[in-house]
Amino acid sequence: MSFNIAIAGNPNCGKTTIFNGLTGARQHVGNWPGVTVERKSGHYSFADQRFDVIDLPGTYSLSAFSAEETIARQYLLDEGPDVVVNIIDASNMERNLFLTTQLIESGRPLVIVLNMMDMALEKGLEIDSETLSTLLGAPVVPVIGRTGEGLDLLREKILRVATEISQKSRPIDIIYPRDIEAEIQKINTLLEKSPLAERQVRWTSVKLLESDEETHHAVRAVDGGKEILDQTNDSIARIERLFKDTGRAVISHARYGFIQGAIRECVVENLSDAVDSSRQIDRILTNRWLGLPIFGFFMWLMFKITYDIGSIPMAWIDSVLVALMNFVSGVLPESMIASLLVDGVIGGVGAIAVFLPNIFLLFFIIAMLEDTGYMARVAFIMDRVMHNIGLHGKAFIPMIMGFGCNVPAIMGTRILESRRDRILTVLINPFMSCSARLPVYVLVAGAFFPENAATVIFSMYVLGVVAAIASGKLFSKTILKGMSKPFVLELPPYQRPTFRSLSLHTWERGYIFIQKMGTVILVGSIIIWVLGYFPTEVTLDRDYNAERANVSTQYAQELQDLTLKYEASIATDSSTYYSEMLSYRASSGYHMLNTQYLDIKAKLNASEQAEIFSLKQQEIGDITEQKWIGQVGKIFEPIVRPLGFSWRESVALITGFVAKEIVVSTYGVLFGVGENVDEGSHGVISGLRSSGMTPLVALSFLVFTLLYTPCLATVAAIKRETGTWAYTLFSIGYSLGLAYTLAFCVTYFGGMFNWLS
Amino acid sequence: MFNSKRPRHQLSKAIEGDLRLSDLKPGEKGRIQEIGGSEQFRQRLIEMGLTRDAEICVDKYAPLRDPLELIIRGYHLSLRGMDAQKISVERIS
Numbered sequence A: 001m002s003f004n005i006a007i008a009g010n011p012n013c014g015k016t017t018i019f020n021g022l023t024g025a026r027q028h029v030g031n032w033p034g035v036t037v038e039r040k041s042g043h044y045s046f047a048d049q050r051f052d053v054i055d056l057p058g059t060y061s062l063s064a065f066s067a068e069e070t071i072a073r074q075y076l077l078d079e080g081p082d083v084v085v086n087i088i089d090a091s092n093m094e095r096n097l098f099l100t101t102q103l104i105e106s107g108r109p110l111v112i113v114l115n116m117m118d119m120a121l122e123k124g125l126e127i128d129s130e131t132l133s134t135l136l137g138a139p140v141v142p143v144i145g146r147t148g149e150g151l152d153l154l155r156e157k158i159l160r161v162a163t164e165i166s167q168k169s170r171p172i173d174i175i176y177p178r179d180i181e182a183e184i185q186k187i188n189t190l191l192e193k194s195p196l197a198e199r200q201v202r203w204t205s206v207k208l209l210e211s212d213e214e215t216h217h218a219v220r221a222v223d224g225g226k227e228i229l230d231q232t233n234d235s236i237a238r239i240e241r242l243f244k245d246t247g248r249a250v251i252s253h254a255r256y257g258f259i260q261g262a263i264r265e266c267v268v269e270n271l272s273d274a275v276d277s278s279r280q281i282d283r284i285l286t287n288r289w290l291g292l293p294i295f296g297f298f299m300w301l302m303f304k305i306t307y308d309i310g311s312i313p314m315a316w317i318d319s320v321l322v323a324l325m326n327f328v329s330g331v332l333p334e335s336m337i338a339s340l341l342v343d344g345v346i347g348g349v350g351a352i353a354v355f356l357p358n359i360f361l362l363f364f365i366i367a368m369l370e371d372t373g374y375m376a377r378v379a380f381i382m383d384r385v386m387h388n389i390g391l392h393g394k395a396f397i398p399m400i401m402g403f404g405c406n407v408p409a410i411m412g413t414r415i416l417e418s419r420r421d422r423i424l425t426v427l428i429n430p431f432m433s434c435s436a437r438l439p440v441y442v443l444v445a446g447a448f449f450p451e452n453a454a455t456v457i458f459s460m461y462v463l464g465v466v467a468a469i470a471s472g473k474l475f476s477k478t479i480l481k482g483m484s485k486p487f488v489l490e491l492p493p494y495q496r497p498t499f500r501s502l503s504l505h506t507w508e509r510g511y512i513f514i515q516k517m518g519t520v521i522l523v524g525s526i527i528i529w530v531l532g533y534f535p536t537e538v539t540l541d542r543d544y545n546a547e548r549a550n551v552s553t554q555y556a557q558e559l560q561d562l563t564l565k566y567e568a569s570i571a572t573d574s575s576t577y578y579s580e581m582l583s584y585r586a587s588s589g590y591h592m593l594n595t596q597y598l599d600i601k602a603k604l605n606a607s608e609q610a611e612i613f614s615l616k617q618q619e620i621g622d623i624t625e626q627k628w629i630g631q632v633g634k635i636f637e638p639i640v641r642p643l644g645f646s647w648r649e650s651v652a653l654i655t656g657f658v659a660k661e662i663v664v665s666t667y668g669v670l671f672g673v674g675e676n677v678d679e680g681s682h683g684v685i686s687g688l689r690s691s692g693m694t695p696l697v698a699l700s701f702l703v704f705t706l707l708y709t710p711c712l713a714t715v716a717a718i719k720r721e722t723g724t725w726a727y728t729l730f731s732i733g734y735s736l737g738l739a740y741t742l743a744f745c746v747t748y749f750g751g752m753f754n755w756l757s
Numbered sequence B: 001m002f003n004s005k006r007p008r009h010q011l012s013k014a015i016e017g018d019l020r021l022s023d024l025k026p027g028e029k030g031r032i033q034e035i036g037g038s039e040q041f042r043q044r045l046i047e048m049g050l051t052r053d054a055e056i057c058v059d060k061y062a063p064l065r066d067p068l069e070l071i072i073r074g075y076h077l078s079l080r081g082m083d084a085q086k087i088s089v090e091r092i093s
């Protein structure tokens, strides 16, 4: 036999820790249908029974105001789990028990877990769990989730409740003030006669008095529903008259009254000498003057660690990939399959694989910030700034991370609780100029603004931030209007993180990256490879082989002439050599001739190599022009022409869709300098300069590169985090539109005033 | 397409009482009288324990003067100044 167990509790009460403690590694992380709220499920065996465990979203109540609450509630009511395990933070019982009062009313068999007993002890709290159990009508198990203490007892209690279906311990009722009880009774009586009688009648009555929309809906739909609703409205009116507040507020107040009564009976608070260490830490970390600089330092450190330390394993992965590519091209004969494997699959997926160290490090640091409790302080410190864009303080972290790479940054938006905030942050994140765009800036700015390159590059970063802020404001006033939630943030006590929890969180997020990004990137890079590979037969106007042969013969001729001349002069020299055998001057003359000869010969050789190389690359450029990718570039050329771009820019931008730094290597190919250009490459710079591009168009190109469609990996991340194609396509379209508009403005207005022409 | 959820409970409630939570200085305590604002906001706060007559203490302000940190029912909670303004309190010393 198997049982369904649901874990419910407030955010941060240790649900995930207990879930992991119960299920070990046997778990599955996914999303709840239709929403990007994480859904964790797993199972364990105990006493030959199988227990399927589901981790409900952390909520403070079941009032269905947020997606998380709706999910938790629907699961509890519709799926009817065999046992609900309610986790309570023992060091913060009063507020945690609020949800418990609702769970008791929902009527599911309940096991209550007093987690964080260590913290409660530290706080000087003595909790009588026997009495609490009697008061709440459910078994209470004290646990330290972190060490696993008490989990065995918990398994046992779950088993007992599941098998007995708690026949003995009759669930208690939360008793409300007499005037409310009277109204509940009136509605109960009506409900018991209606088709809703088999549901939890008391729960329904209380929810009706709380003006709960979904319950009202459900009741309206049944026979006699109207009568019940009429009674409800009467009752609410009476309660409001008596208590001078809404039914909902009065009932919540009464719940807290019940809780306070229970706590008075079973908790003894020993005034401990132990200072509130968490508060002491906060004296410094959120200090008026020190708070911001310390936060800035942490952010700097996070960047430093992610990108500097991350670059070490990045180099290893890179060399492994190169070795792999060499190996494959070594064993396979040159063929389409070999090219597909090497350039398409290994090259494409490898481009993502090298980011793995960065991403895992970043997730590790984020897990650290979250587990220590500092993340809540980040929200506290930065809320003032982010509020301007209509965002929650925590959104600052993904925004900053965007300067490194948008992919982990967008995945980092999971730290935000509200879906609307997540979507808004995801949509503006690509405007934060990621590190992949820097090589493009360096190349183009270096070519056209050698004097002011740094200023130009810096202004790109500023423009990105401005675009993000402006778009954020625009979105929060238009498409994402009215979905904003009030800022109500709990600041949990600081905690020492455990390595186990850190690695678990890191792995969970990192794995999603590997899984999802891998597939999308693979498909994307194969598409780009196909565009670059076909058609295999191209006809070239110029006969490059002949030209190369021509160059070779020319040089061979010159070399021969030179050698002849040299031998001749040696001959003359040696005749005088014999006659003036002892002359020092002659011998040095001989030496001079010899070095001169070798020198010229070397120079000739080098320039021959260069010419052949350049021909080779021109050929590649010509070939590219005829491949599908070049044709696509040509197709889009009329569209980008108003911006002053040629088909080359068009191709570069299209390939840049895979990853923005590819823009540079594409230019390398197009200008015949080879793929491995470094940013300062003279060939590309002179190529760019002689291609007819003006500094103004170059600037416009930079603006376009900064803002246009995020790279493929980012698009995949957007799809993953927003969960819908609608937002993904919107993001692509919006950024393209913005890039086009601003680039056009640069070209058009700049041209009007003859700037930088 | 984007507004999958219609806004609910947008009725807002005006409150009386002169002293607001946002008027308290760091370290000062108050007793909650009434909470205004949207129904969703009110309910959220009440669920978090900000019920009538509950004792609340302003612990400190963030470095940029907003939001503020409160202590209620033994735990720490942060609200924005503009939201704290919707809560009327009675000062206790």
Ligand SMILES: Nc1nc2c(ncn2[C@@H]2O[C@H](COP(=O)(O)OP(=O)(O)OP(=O)(O)O)[C@@H](O)[C@H]2O)c(=O)[nH]1
Binding pocket: A009, A010, A011, A012, A013, A014, A015, A016, A017, A018, A057, A058, A115, A116, A117, A118, A119, A143, A144, A145, A146, A147, A370, A371, A372, A495, A497, A498, A501
């Ligand atoms: N001292 C102590 N800390 C604990 C205990 N159980 C969990 N924690 C810590 O409490 C923090 C929150 O635990 P989680 O398991 O992530 O809490 P959660 O309820 O899943 O939180 P959300 O996912 O935000 O809803 C983590 O830093 C845990 O290490 C415990 O028994 N004692």
